[in-house]
Amino acid sequence: MYAFSQAAEQKIEKILLKYPNKVSALLPLLTLTQREESYISPDAMEEIGRRLDVSPAYVQSVLTFYTMYSTQPVGKYVILFCINISCQLNGCDDLLDYTAKKLCIEPGETTPDKKFTLKREECLADCTRGPMMRVNDIYHGNLTCEKIDQILDSLA
Amino acid sequence: MPEMKLLFKNIDRENLHTIDVYEDEGGYKSLDKLFAMKPDDVIAMVKTSGLRGRGGAGFPAGLKWSFLAKDVFPRYLCCNADESEPGTCKDRELLMKNPHLLIEGMIICSYACKIEIGYIYFRGEFQDAADLMDECLEEAKAKGYLGKNIKGTGFNLEIHTHLGAGAYICGEESALLNSLEGGRGEPRMKPPFPAVEGLYSKPTVINNVETLCVLPWITREGGEAYAAIGTEKSTGTKLVSISGHVKKPGNYEVVLGTPMREMIYDMAGGIRDDNNLKAFIPGGSSVPMLPADMVDTLYDYESLKEAGTMLGSGALIVIDDQVNIVESTTRLVSFYMHESCGKCTPCREGTRWLYQILNRIMDGKGADDLVEKLEDICDNMEMKAFCPLADAAVAPVMSGIKHFRKDYEDYFKKMAAGAV
Numbered sequence: 001m002y003a004f005s006q007a008a009e010q011k012i013e014k015i016l017l018k019y020p021n022k023v024s025a026l027l028p029l030l031t032l033t034q035r036e037e038s039y040i041s042p043d044a045m046e047e048i049g050r051r052l053d054v055s056p057a058y059v060q061s062v063l064t065f066y067t068m069y070s071t072q073p074v075g076k077y078v079i080l081f082c083i084n085i086s087c088q089l090n091g092c093d094d095l096l097d098y099t100a101k102k103l104c105i106e107p108g109e110t111t112p113d114k115k116f117t118l119k120r121e122e123c124l125a126d127c128t129r130g131p132m133m134r135v136n137d138i139y140h141g142n143l144t145c146e147k148i149d150q151i152l153d154s155l156a
Numbered sequence: 157m158p159e160m161k162l163l164f165k166n167i168d169r170e171n172l173h174t175i176d177v178y179e180d181e182g183g184y185k186s187l188d189k190l191f192a193m194k195p196d197d198v199i200a201m202v203k204t205s206g207l208r209g210r211g212g213a214g215f216p217a218g219l220k221w222s223f224l225a226k227d228v229f230p231r232y233l234c235c236n237a238d239e240s241e242p243g244t245c246k247d248r249e250l251l252m253k254n255p256h257l258l259i260e261g262m263i264i265c266s267y268a269c270k271i272e273i274g275y276i277y278f279r280g281e282f283q284d285a286a287d288l289m290d291e292c293l294e295e296a297k298a299k300g301y302l303g304k305n306i307k308g309t310g311f312n313l314e315i316h317t318h319l320g321a322g323a324y325i326c327g328e329e330s331a332l333l334n335s336l337e338g339g340r341g342e343p344r345m346k347p348p349f350p351a352v353e354g355l356y357s358k359p360t361v362i363n364n365v366e367t368l369c370v371l372p373w374i375t376r377e378g379g380e381a382y383a384a385i386g387t388e389k390s391t392g393t394k395l396v397s398i399s400g401h402v403k404k405p406g407n408y409e410v411v412l413g414t415p416m417r418e419m420i421y422d423m424a425g426g427i428r429d430d431n432n433l434k435a436f437i438p439g440g441s442s443v444p445m446l447p448a449d450m451v452d453t454l455y456d457y458e459s460l461k462e463a464g465t466m467l468g469s470g471a472l473i474v475i476d477d478q479v480n481i482v483e484s485t486t487r488l489v490s491f492y493m494h495e496s497c498g499k500c501t502p503c504r505e506g507t508r509w510l511y512q513i514l515n516r517i518m519d520g521k522g523a524d525d526l527v528e529k530l531e532d533i534c535d536n537m538e539m540k541a542f543c544p545l546a547d548a549a550v551a552p553v554m555s556g557i558k559h560f561r562k563d564y565e566d567y568f569k570k571m572a573a574g575a576v
Contacts, residue, residue, distance in 0.1 A: 067322035
């Protein structure tokens with residue numbers, strides 16, 4: 001059975017107070033699990049369903065709709081690389097290639113040491129600073145090869 | 157005066173996101189005036205201002221509020237902070253730099269519409285903005301701007317943040333409601349409209365971040381003062397994200413009715429490397445693109461409609477003459493294929509077919525009848541789905557063919573010569 005950490009339990013209590021209908025807490029609980037575990041396991045789906053009084057199948061049908069959830073473990077750092085129009089016009093394709101080569105993986109993959117997951121991503125709403133990427137919660141804009149080196153090399 | 161800062165006034169002041177600095181800038185002052193008014197008078201004031209929804213559709217905000225089902229409570233306010241329209245990043249700037257402005261705006265809307273619970277729906281990637289907003293909501297509560305019996309008026313309001321998890325379609329208002337209710341973000345059939353049956357089947361107002369952020373100014377200065385800015389039907393200012401091949405990309409606040417030439421060449425510094433302008437998309441990727449010779453079109457709802465496009469979310473994407481439009485179109489169609497929720501057949505299948513045909517053209521595996529095929533598929537998608545996503549996918553394809561057919565023909569010529 002899946003068990004939330006104590007810190008997560010405290011957060012869940014607060015989350016449930018926000019809504020008149022507890023199913024509304026589904027996305028927040030999935031996000032919490034994703035952040036704690038780096039993915040959402042079948043056990044976690046079952047536990048979340050139990051808490052919110054919906055079936056595990058319902059939980060799964062919702063989580064697979066959204067791109068930010070993963071049913072497989074992802075790297076410590078998730079790099080979302082924007083490939084949409086404004087970034088494309090400013091050369092994101094070459095920079096994404098550069099990043100993939102640097103990490104020796106293809107977009108969509110995780111490095112063997114589980115440090116980085118690289119994902120091709122649709123518009124992240126930072127278009128005036130394109131090309132850009134998001135590394136975990138942090139937005140990085142006006143990217144160049146040098147800047148990418150600097151950002152990724154500084155991560156422990 | 158093309159630039160005018162109502163929302164972006166002192167946007168770069170240090171620590172504007174803290175309540176002390178915000179109050180020092182005159183923040184929350186509009187509430188004194190607000191609470192001296194009757195709710196219906198606030199709605200009338202917003203109608204007078206001519207303010208139109210800044211999320212994309214441009215529907216008059218005051219009119220939208222007046223559609224709320226009479227005497228049905230509770231009612232909800234949902235702020236749409238799911239900013240995902242390619243090219244658009246103006247709401248993020250407000251959320252990161254001036255979050256209290258949104259809270260103040262939500263207080264005004266809620267008071268006018270007799271709402272006691274508001275949600276801010278952030279796109280999942282805006283975790284940083286949502287965390288900041290949580291702090292700001294606490295600050296506002298501690299100062300008595302939120303909570304029970306605000307400033308002794310008997311008016312109660314609580315506001316909560318809610319994060320999505322990566323789905324463009326959740327910016328569509330009924331999909332946003334489904335997502336907020338803990339479901340898949342699929343659009344609902346309308347009617348009923350959210351004003352009658354919205355969140356938890358209750359009357360609901362859904363407004364974009366920027367729309368709500370205009371309200372403190374209107375409340376302070378009056379509806380007439382706002383209506384005096386801009387054009388007769390497109391009043392006020394609009395935040396515009398200018399991106400792509402310009403020297404100074406950025407978010408600019410422009411008076412509606414400004415010629416786009418001024419926006420591209422003066423504000424944004426002109427085209428990179430002094431290349432020539434080829435095309436521009438004036439309102440985010442979901443609206444038809446225009447060719448360079450239409451750059452003198454005025455930036456307002458009516459002029460852009462007359463030009464065959466839309467103001468949309470206010471994202472001006474600038475494309476220079478080094479670009480082949482088929483390539484840009486394919487990138488955009490790939491986006492819509494990825495983001496189609498799959499509920500309606502024309503959108504789910506149509507976006508994929510468009511993508512496959514565009515790739516065949518670029519790979520040199522087809523003939524010029526493929527343009528007709530693209531047009532035929534577009535015809536079977538447009539206005540034939542629950543929500544506007546299918547129409548949005550059609551926009552770059554049809555406008556690209558209309559204005560830049562030569563780019564398609566270049567591929568076919570190369571193909572005939574065996575060069576692709």
